[in-house]
Amino acid sequence: MLLLDRRAFGLGSAALVSGCATVGGRPRTFASCTPLAPVNVDASRVIRTVAGLRPYRRSGFVVRQEQLAEKRLVHNYGHGGGGITLSWGSSKLATELGLQGHSGPVAVLGSGVMGLSTARLVQEAGFAVIIYTAALPPDTTSNIAGGQFHPFGVFHDGEVTAEFKTQFARALDYSWRRFQIMVGDDYGIRWLPTYVQSDSPEAQVIANFPPINRVLRAAEHPFPVDSIRRYDTMYVETGRYLRQMVRDVQVAGGRIEVRRFATPTEIAALPEALVFNCTGLGSRDLFNDQELHPVRGQLVILEPQPEVRYAYLGDGYMFPRADGILLGGTYEVDQWDATPQPADIERLLSVHKRFFDGFRCTA
Ligand SMILES: Cc1cc2nc3c(=O)[nH]c(=O)nc-3n(C[C@H](O)[C@H](O)[C@H](O)COP(=O)(O)OP(=O)(O)OC[C@H]3O[C@@H](n4cnc5c(N)ncnc54)[C@H](O)[C@@H]3O)c2cc1C
Numbered sequence: 001m002l003l004l005d006r007r008a009f010g011l012g013s014a015a016l017v018s019g020c021a022t023v024g025g026r027p028r029t030f031a032s033c034t035p036l037a038p039v040n041v042d043a044s045r046v047i048r049t050v051a052g053l054r055p056y057r058r059s060g061f062v063v064r065q066e067q068l069a070e071k072r073l074v075h076n077y078g079h080g081g082g083g084i085t086l087s088w089g090s091s092k093l094a095t096e097l098g099l100q101g102h103s104g105p106v107a108v109l110g111s112g113v114m115g116l117s118t119a120r121l122v123q124e125a126g127f128a129v130i131i132y133t134a135a136l137p138p139d140t141t142s143n144i145a146g147g148q149f150h151p152f153g154v155f156h157d158g159e160v161t162a163e164f165k166t167q168f169a170r171a172l173d174y175s176w177r178r179f180q181i182m183v184g185d186d187y188g189i190r191w192l193p194t195y196v197q198s199d200s201p202e203a204q205v206i207a208n209f210p211p212i213n214r215v216l217r218a219a220e221h222p223f224p225v226d227s228i229r230r231y232d233t234m235y236v237e238t239g240r241y242l243r244q245m246v247r248d249v250q251v252a253g254g255r256i257e258v259r260r261f262a263t264p265t266e267i268a269a270l271p272e273a274l275v276f277n278c279t280g281l282g283s284r285d286l287f288n289d290q291e292l293h294p295v296r297g298q299l300v301i302l303e304p305q306p307e308v309r310y311a312y313l314g315d316g317y318m319f320p321r322a323d324g325i326l327l328g329g330t331y332e333v334d335q336w337d338a339t340p341q342p343a344d345i346e347r348l349l350s351v352h353k354r355f356f357d358g359f360r361c362t363a
Contacts (some may be wrong), residue, residue, distance in 0.1 A: 032219050033361035037307040039318055039325055041353040045302040047324055049340035052144030053294035055281040056080035056333070060155035060164045062289070063093045063171075069268040074098035074276050076114055077283045078292055081153030081331075084113050084145045084236055088178035089171030091117040091278075098274055099125050107132060107272035111256065112142035113238075115278035116245040122276070123252040130272065131249065134260035134282070137242035141280055146299065146319045146326050147236035148194075148311065149179055151205070153295065153331065173206045179234050187244050188237030188322065197314030199227035209233075224358030225314060235311065237321045261286060296335035300327040300348050307363070316351050327352045 057078040065074045076094035079086050091114060099106075099122065108119045111133040122129045137143050151172055155164070183189045193212070196202075201213045210231035221228045250256070261267055264287065267275060277283060284292040301324035308320040316329025327348050 033222050034220060035361045035363040036222050036310055036359070037305065037363045038222075038356040038359045039302070039305060039308055039320075039327075039352065041302065041327070041349060041356050043349060046300055046349070047303055048301045049299065049345050050144050050301070051296055051298045051338050051340045052141045053281055053296055053336065053338050054081045054153065055083070055141070055283075056153065056293050056295045057289075057291050058156040058159045059291065060160045060168065061086065061090060062283075063090055063097065063167060065097050068264055068275070070273065071268060071270070072098060072102070072274050073264075073267070074274070075283070075287070076118055076276055076278050077110075077280055078289070079114065079154060079280075080295065081297070082151035083142065083280070084147055084238065085149050085151050086154065086168075086171050086175055087113040087117040088121075089174035089176075090114065091121050092174045093167060093171055094118055094276055095121040095125060098276060099127065102127070102274050104274070105130060105272050107270050107275040108278060109133065109261065109267070109275065110278035110280060110282065111136050111246070112140040112278065112280055113145075113242065113245075114142075114280065115276075116242065116249060118276045118278050119249045119254055120245065120252070123249070123254060129249070129254045131254065131256045132259045132261070132270070133256065134258070134279075136256065136258070137246060138239060140242070142242055143238050144297070144299070145236075145238050146317070146328055147238045147241070147321070148317075148319055149176070149234040149236070150210075169206055172209070176206065176209050179236070183234065188240030189234055191232055192235050192309060192311050192320070194231050194233055194311045194313070195221065195223065196229045196231070196312075197223075197225050197227065198229045201229055202231050222359045222361045223312070223314075224355065224360060235319055235321065237323055239323060293334055294336055296330065296332040296338065297328060298330045298340050298344050298348065300345055301325065302327065312355075314355070316348055316355075318352060318356075 061078040062075045074094050105128040106122045108115050108131045111131050119129045210233050213231040216228045218226050283289050312318045319326040
């Protein structure tokens with residue numbers, strides 16, 4: 001089933017695309033419309049479809065340590081739809097916790113975005129690292145992510161503690177600053193203006209995020225809907241980014257061993273005295289965390305259109321990347337089947353086609 005994606009810190013939902021240029025029978029004038037290039041949505045332009053499972057916990061991600069036999073085990077998992085965004089910051093919190101008073105090599109479980117960021121922070125702190133992982137990029141959930149810097153769908157408001165909110169804000173703040181110094185082609189990160197169907201500015205959790213952040217008048221934008229908010233944020237081309245992160249870990253002397261763990265006992269037998277658990281949704285079985293649920297997201301990827309240099313979120317979303325135009329917008333709780341569903345893919349295409357065909361002025 002296709003559900004609307006929501007793009008505002010887990011609050012509020014995107015409204016349906018209206019596709020019409022009249023409000024309450026009043027015709028509008030669009031003389032001041034700033035033209036943008038529409039996406040050319042057509043089934044013939046589809047280059048691939050993908051589906052992935054967001055590792056979601058209603059009470060938020062887990063960063064905490066425990067004793068596992070002789071070892072210190074630090075968890076860092078459960079970031080829902082915001083794992084790319086929070087990767088550096090959450091891993092910073094985890095390493096601050098785990099590395100205190102430690103000496104000797106360090107093990108990291110998992111090589112998605114969380115495992116790789118944790119491994120890099122461990123190396124930057126001067127420790128040798130080995131990553132044990134069932135799968136490597138490109139075969140991780142992190143590779144499927146759209147890559148918008150925005151902490152979407154990370155927790156359910158009302159089910160988080162004040163302590164978690166402080167952790168969340170600290171993680172977001174560190175990530176926000178860390179990604180900024182990585183912008184460029186090496187890591188596939190760029191800034192884009194982002195338009196959201198909404199009549200209010202973005203809620204601010206930390207200072208300076210997101211910049212610009214204002215509501216546009218209907219006459220100012222080309223979209224076939226009334227209320228639009230604009231803010232600026234960064235977008236990560238996840239395939240390129242994760243490839244580069246793997247290289248960074250290896251260049252700094254890190255080793256990677258392909259291995260799947262079935263029980264904590266197997267982890268307790270590792271030679272390293274400190275272990276970071278970054279196994280994402282894998283933590284549900286491995287550590288019996290029944291609060292962790294999959295939230296499936298499906299994406300249609302169209303042939304790249306370099307002239308499209310903005311992102312859009314409304315009924316679904318569009319992120320333009322060098323490796324293709326991403327159309328997404330499904331949020332399916334407890335769906336374990338990570339394969340694209342033809343009916344949903346068709347709906348993503350038709351919703352976006354109607355929207356982009358309705359532009360009122362074009363570049
Ligand atoms: C469609 C979609 C769109 C998304 N868009 C965005 C976005 O725009 N912005 C954003 O910030 N986030 C987004 N996300 C969310 C993001 O992808 C996740 O939060 C993030 O990838 C989680 O990273 P991770 O490293 O914890 O998990 P993963 O990437 O799943 O990595 C887990 C690693 O652990 C390994 N592992 C698992 N179990 C075991 C085991 N038992 N033994 C050994 N190794 C194990 C796996 O092989 C893998 O290497 C999106 C997700 C989806 C599905």
